[in-house]
Amino acid sequence: MKIAKVSSRCECQARLGAELDEDRKVLRGWSRDIRNRTLVSPCTLAGTEGERFHLVWLCAVCGRNTLRSFDAGALVFQDVPEASGPHQSA
Ligand SMILES: [Zn+2]
Numbered sequence: 006m007k008i009a010k011v012s013s014r015c016e017c018q019a020r021l022g023a024e025l026d027e028d029r030k031v032l033r034g035w036s037r038d039i040r041n042r043t044l045v046s047p048c049t050l051a052g053t054e055g056e057r058f059h060l061v062w063l064c065a066v067c068g069r070n071t072l073r074s075f076d077a078g079a080l081v082f083q084d085v086p087e088a089s090g091p092h093q094s095a
Contacts (some may be wrong), residue, residue, distance in 0.1 A: 006087055008032060009080035011060065016068035023048040027082065036089045043071055053077075 012022045015036065023034040032049025044065035051059040056077045064071050 006085060007082040007084050009026060009082045011075050013065060013073040015064045015071045016069060017064060019064055019066035021062045021064065023060060034062055036062065036065050
């Protein structure tokens, strides 16, 4: 499968990150605090407008819902090995 990583910064200066698949489905989201600890932060797609799409993180560092916009054309996809297990997607 191919995934792209996006990153941004929360108001609290935590670094926000997420991995998306080619359908712009969020696979996982995280935030990284100033001590470089990585915390799981739910991230969801909040809408698309053509090539633009919006992601909302629930920042685990400060608890804010942080909306950031990205340009689909700027996503860089990388091939990653399919996770082993019963979940084979067509
Ligand atoms: Zn934050």
